[in-house]
Amino acid sequence: MGESSPLLVPLGLCAGLVALFLFRASPRAAFVAWSLVLFFVPIWVGATVGFFWAALTLMTIAAxxxxxxxxxxxxxxxxxxxxxxxxLALFALELATLSATVIAILQWMLPYAWGRVVLARLPARFVTRTIAAMATAAAVLxxxxxxTGLNPFVLIPGSGAVDEWSQLQTRASFLRAEGAFGHSIAxxxxxxxxxxxxxxxxWRPAVMLLSLLAVIGAIVVTFSRIGLVTAGLAIAATIVFLPGIARGVRWTVATAGALAAxxxxxxxxxxxxxxGGEAGGSAEYxxxxxSLLSQVELLGTAGEWSARADDGISLGAYAGSVDNTALLIALRFGWVPMLLVAAALGSIAIAMVTxxxxxxxxxVASQLPALFAVALITQFGMFLWFLAGLAVAWRIADDQAATDAVLTDVSSHPPKRLQPGRAAAP
Structure with missing residues (x-):
């Protein structure tokens, strides 16, 4: 790790302790700091202690x-x-790899846990506006x-992952924007x-529309079909299902969305x-x-499937990337763990409607179709799992608020007591 590593370890621990005290004293500072790292610190920035710990993972643990x-x-x-x-059990039984286990626990489960606890000390409006503001700033960048054709984030040094994620992409000679997320789809x-x-x-309608315009514009210049489709789903679902939105705002967003489309x-x-062939080849891929479905086990990793063939077709062509979250989870851990994830995310989507x-x-619900066409890469996966935890925490908070309101109403207006010998009117 180099000659400076003995000094960097205690310095890192001291910085971590200071951050813990600050975050405990100011939950708002903790969430703002975490959001800044999510949107503006590439996934390759972090520290290697045993294995690589991304800056966002360390920030999530501290939060x-x-x-x-x-x-x-x-x-x-x-x-x-x-x-x-x-x-964890599959890893202990050597039925799952270390890499897959680390990703599942550190990049999926930890953000979910953070989403579950964040509303315990922060109002939902602050969380909402912070995410909205960070996304708007990331869109402008x-x-x-x-x-400009310049991505300053790729100039930030980091782990070996920098070589994998810092390569800028093009589509039909256009640069595909990717910001700090390492990939245009993410x-x-x-x-x-x-x-x-x-x-x-x-926000005021004009501010909201400008923010949405910036975000939609940024999604357009990623030239990602997944981004465009899921943005449309998210906006449509919001104006249909989200309570508390003024009718004028709903019509304004719907009209602006139709014009933008x-x-x-x-x-x-x-x-x-x-x-041409590049975009079409992506879809065919x-x-x-x-064809990898035949390799999935009930429990445990599919093993070294890339060296095998299915109906005479070599599976090695898919070894570099499996752009299908559901399939990738099944390949890494088996059908049963994949179905547990499907049940968790599906329950959140059902609760959104019911x-x-x-x-x-x-x-989360708007992203479910995309999970069959993209893997949970870079910060995208961590953001999705954080929002899954936040969705559950938010629903529980709403249920508790509704219960408290009913109890308050009952205590404020107790039922009239009947006089002895008199029956209630039918």
Whole structure:
């Protein structure tokens, strides 16, 4: 680790302790700091102690420790806990790899836990507006990146992952913006999830529309079909299901969205047409991934499947990347763990429709179709799991508030006591 590592370790511990005290004293500072790292610190920035710990992972651990609180559990927590325990058991039995286990626990379960505790010490409006503001700033930087052709985040040094994620992408000779997210799809999907928070932030209509315009513009210049489709789903679901939005705002957003689609769709269509084989090959690749289904086990990793063949077709072509979250989880851990994840995320989507919706639940639900076409790469996966935990915490808080309101109403207006010998009117 170099000659300076003996000094860096105690310095890092001291910095961590200072951060814990600060985050405990000011939950708002903790969430703002975490959000800044999420949106503006690349995944390759971190420290290697045994294995690589991303800066966002370290920040998430500090935020959880500093904001621990008693929680009411929900059924979704059971699915998530069962998945985590099963992953650890599979690793202990050498039926899952270290890399896959580290990703599942540090990049998925930890952000979920942070999402579950954050509302214990912070108001939902502050969380909503912070995410909306950070996404807007990230969108403006992405637009500048596209206009200038310069991404300053790729100049930040880091681990070996910098070589994997810092390569800028193009589509039909256009630079695909990726910001600090290391990949255009990760940026596009993360900004799409943020759309529901921008509408829910209750900013003045002009500010909200400008913010949405910046975010949609940034998603357009990622040239990601996943980002565009899920942004549309998130905005539509927000104006339909999110309570408390004024009717005028709903109509304004719907009208602006329709006008934006009328402008954006033809432009994006021209770019994809110019991309030709590259864009078409990307779609065909995702369809071809279905041939990997034959390799999935009930429990445990599929092993070294890339050296095998299915119906005479070599599977090695998919070894570099599996752009399908559901399939990738199944390949790494088996059908049962994948179904537990599906149950957890699916429950959040169902609750969005059947119960009081919140921005986090809408964001998660809007991404479910995308999880069959993209892996949980870089900060996108961590953001999604954080929002899953936040959606559950938000629903529990809403249920508790509704119960408290009923109890308060009953205590304020107790039923009239009947006089002896008199029956209540039918």
């Amino acid at each position: 959880i420790v500093a904001n621990l609180a008693d929680l009411r559990l929900a059924a979704v927590d059971g699915f998530v806990a069962a998945f985590a325990l099963l992953v 992405a637009l500048l990146e596209f206009a 940026l596009g999907a993360s900004l799409a999830m943020s759309c529901s928070f921008i509408i829910a932030a209750r 009328a402008v954006v769709v033809p432009i994006v269509g021209i770019v994809f047409a110019d991309a 995702r369809i071809g991934l279905l 119960r009081r919706a919140n921005p986090a639940a809408i964001a």
